[in-house]
Amino acid sequence: MNKWLNPRSAFGIALITIALLGLPFVAAMGGQAWVRILDFAILYVFLALGLNIVVGFAGLLDLGYIAFYAVGAYTWALLASPHFGLHLPIWAILPIGAGLACIAGVLLGSPTLKLRGDYLAIVTLGFGEIVRIFMNNLNAPINITNGPQGITLIDPVTIGGLKFSGNTQLFGLTLSGPMKYYYLLVALAILVIIINLRLQHSRIGRAWQAIREDEIAAKAVGINTRNIKLLAFAMGASFGGIAGGVFAAMQGFVSPESFSLMESIMILAMVVLGGMGHIPGVILGAVLLSILPEVLRYGVGPAQMALFGKMLVDPESLRMLVFGLALVLVMRFKPAGLWPSPERKRELSEAAK
Amino acid sequence: MSANLPVPLLEAKAVAKHFGGVKALRDVSLTIRRGEIYGLIGPNGAGKTTFFNCMTGLYVPDGGGFVFDGAPLVADAPHRAAERGIARTFQNIRLFGNMTALENVMVGRHVRTRAGVLGAMLNNAATKAEEAAIRQRAIDLLHYVRIEDRADDLAKNLSYGDQRRLEIARALATEPKLLCLDEPAAGMNATETAELRELIEGIRRDGTTILLIEHDVKLVMGLCDRVAVLDYGALVIEDVPAVVQKDQRVIEAYLGA
Numbered sequence: 001m002n003k004w005l006n007p008r009s010a011f012g013i014a015l016i017t018i019a020l021l022g023l024p025f026v027a028a029m030g031g032q033a034w035v036r037i038l039d040f041a042i043l044y045v046f047l048a049l050g051l052n053i054v055v056g057f058a059g060l061l062d063l064g065y066i067a068f069y070a071v072g073a074y075t076w077a078l079l080a081s082p083h084f085g086l087h088l089p090i091w092a093i094l095p096i097g098a099g100l101a102c103i104a105g106v107l108l109g110s111p112t113l114k115l116r117g118d119y120l121a122i123v124t125l126g127f128g129e130i131v132r133i134f135m136n137n138l139n140a141p142i143n144i145t146n147g148p149q150g151i152t153l154i155d156p157v158t159i160g161g162l163k164f165s166g167n168t169q170l171f172g173l174t175l176s177g178p179m180k181y182y183y184l185l186v187a188l189a190i191l192v193i194i195i196n197l198r199l200q201h202s203r204i205g206r207a208w209q210a211i212r213e214d215e216i217a218a219k220a221v222g223i224n225t226r227n228i229k230l231l232a233f234a235m236g237a238s239f240g241g242i243a244g245g246v247f248a249a250m251q252g253f254v255s256p257e258s259f260s261l262m263e264s265i266m267i268l269a270m271v272v273l274g275g276m277g278h279i280p281g282v283i284l285g286a287v288l289l290s291i292l293p294e295v296l297r298y299g300v301g302p303a304q305m306a307l308f309g310k311m312l313v314d315p316e317s318l319r320m321l322v323f324g325l326a327l328v329l330v331m332r333f334k335p336a337g338l339w340p341s342p343e344r345k346r347e348l349s350e351a352a353k
Numbered sequence: 354m355s356a357n358l359p360v361p362l363l364e365a366k367a368v369a370k371h372f373g374g375v376k377a378l379r380d381v382s383l384t385i386r387r388g389e390i391y392g393l394i395g396p397n398g399a400g401k402t403t404f405f406n407c408m409t410g411l412y413v414p415d416g417g418g419f420v421f422d423g424a425p426l427v428a429d430a431p432h433r434a435a436e437r438g439i440a441r442t443f444q445n446i447r448l449f450g451n452m453t454a455l456e457n458v459m460v461g462r463h464v465r466t467r468a469g470v471l472g473a474m475l476n477n478a479a480t481k482a483e484e485a486a487i488r489q490r491a492i493d494l495l496h497y498v499r500i501e502d503r504a505d506d507l508a509k510n511l512s513y514g515d516q517r518r519l520e521i522a523r524a525l526a527t528e529p530k531l532l533c534l535d536e537p538a539a540g541m542n543a544t545e546t547a548e549l550r551e552l553i554e555g556i557r558r559d560g561t562t563i564l565l566i567e568h569d570v571k572l573v574m575g576l577c578d579r580v581a582v583l584d585y586g587a588l589v590i591e592d593v594p595a596v597v598q599k600d601q602r603v604i605e606a607y608l609g610a
Contacts, residue, residue, distance in 0.1 A: 195474050198473050198474055198476050199470070199473050199474070202468060202472070202473035202480070202484070203462075203463060203466055203468045203469075203473070203483075203484070203487070204468070204469065204470055204473055205473070206452075206456060206459055206460050206463070207460065207463055209449065209451075209452060209456075209460075210449050210452070210460045210463075213448075213449035213450060213451060213452060214447050214448070214449055214450075216411065216431075216447060217443065217447035217448065217449065218449075218460070219410075219411070219431035219432055219435075220409060220411075220431055220435065220440075220441055220443075220447075221435055221440070221460055221461045221463060221464065221523060221524070221526075221527055222431075222432045222434075222435025222436055222463060222464025222527055223432055223460070223463050223464070224432045225432070231470060235470065
């Protein structure tokens with residue numbers, strides 16, 4: 001606790017606070033599109049930290065994480081849109097979304113308790129696809145999800161009369177919709193960071209780590225591995241559900257297309273590339289992997305023009321090529337992730353010897 | 354503690370276990386009294402570890418069962434066995450290698466503490482107090498097995514002897530009534546074995562009953578109050594060391610007929 005009173009860390013925190021507060025205004029100079037990119041970066045931080053509980057802490061490889069995000073998003077879409085004519089407030093929807101995602105997490109977790117590694121990955125992958133296909137086909141015989149057309153005109157977040165869509169004048173500053181979502185997402189991300197930190201150094205966090213290290217020994221010291229694993233799935237899924245809700249509100253539109261396998265893989269890549277189980281690493285991974293493709297989108301074309309005077313390769317294909325190459329290079333030269341925890345780094349360097 | 358208390362701590366009643374056609378345990382019945390050091394010996398493949406695994410819930414016996422501390426043990430639930438007060442170490446050491454020695458022992462406190470997710474998230478006074486108590490108890494136990502100076506080292510970086518000690522500390526953290534040691538002296542030199550012996554005697558003096566599986570016959574005969582001998586999955590004899598040592602069947606089992 002005392003470290004917070006240390007003037008150096010207090011200065012650091014003040015600096016980070018100012019940076020976080022000012023960032024959307026800087027981004028807005030490049031247009032609102034950049035603020036939206038920032039929003040998604042923070043949303044991915046939130047998602048990656050949720051998945052980190054399952055993959056990083058408990059060591060359970062989950063390739064269907066996006067399913068929980070989908071459950072949260074569709075919960076918001078169905079409870080706050082003209083589709084069913086329901087317009088519940090955020091205080092009702094987010095907990096319901098988190099709760100439903102949590103149930104989905106337990107549903108996925110219970111049949112997979114005895115599986116590990118590749119086998120678990122295959123089952124979770126299937127689960128993710130099942131949820132997406134459900135969303136795609138639940139428009140007949142009763143129209144629940146509106147199928148591939150998705151659900152439109154979803155209510156934005158409204159807190160105490162403050163609508164998060166459109167501009168708001170505050171202290172002489174104009175806050176755009178994406179900017180307001182940015183602050184909401186930062187607040188949520190800070191909350192999930194604190195929860196992650198506290199869980200990691202708790203009785204439950206140690207039990208997760210023990211299961212990851214040696215499940216039989218964990219059982220022998222009295223850890224109920226079944227419940228503790230389910231808890232990891234449930235916690236991770238709940239965070240996915242909350243993120244999904246905010247996503248639906250922010251976009252105003254959801255369709256099954258947003259919840260493809262590629263998304264699950266991207267979030268897993270953020271966790272692995274950043275540094276599994278290490279919270280600062282996961283944050284870095286999420287920010288880099290969500291912003292890099294956008295930077296490339298805007299940067300690849302002009303860079304070609306400047307270098308060669310003409311477009312040699314279609315910027316859209318080149319963007320993914322550079323992105324993929326970057327991933328391969330990171331995993332080749334930093335196998336423990338960009339910012340691994342000190343222990344994990346040692347672990348891998350010793351394994352390589 | 355007297356070795357002659359009337360109520361036994363653990364009773365194995367006709368425990369049987371087979372793997373396919375191999376009969377690993379044939380109706381083994383034995384009794385462990387409170388406060389004693391009980392030795393379980395036998396040649397390789399005699400069924401010692403199988404017996405252990407049945408008792409601690411890792412295997413489900415095909416016949417018979419266990420009564421521990423006045424109530425039957427539920428099979429197939431290792432964490433229950435720990436809850437009831439049976440702790441164990443493993444023949445091939447199983448520590449949480451990438452956690453520190455202190456954290457390993459702290460994990461051992463899991464079964465005697467309660468903080469859940471909510472407590473961890475809120476980090477309220479009760480959770481903080483419990484966490485501090487867990488840490489203190491773990492430090493005390495590291496002192497007890499004399500590896501307190503390795504507290505912050507990763508378990509896998511400890512020396513072999515220290516790893517054995519750490520495993521015992523982790524088992525003790527669960528506050529066992531019965532501590533089961535599976536070949537704790539395997540691979541140890543004479544000095545380390547002597548130190549281990551001292552440690553085991555200390556644990557017994559502090560009130561924990563001990564079940565010792567061991568190959569080192571000298572250690573077992575010197576340390577144990579009573580000894581059981583298994584051969585081909587069946588109990589040969591259960592008696593005090595002096596009698597067991599002279600038993601013709603035991604000599605045959607060990608030296609070959």
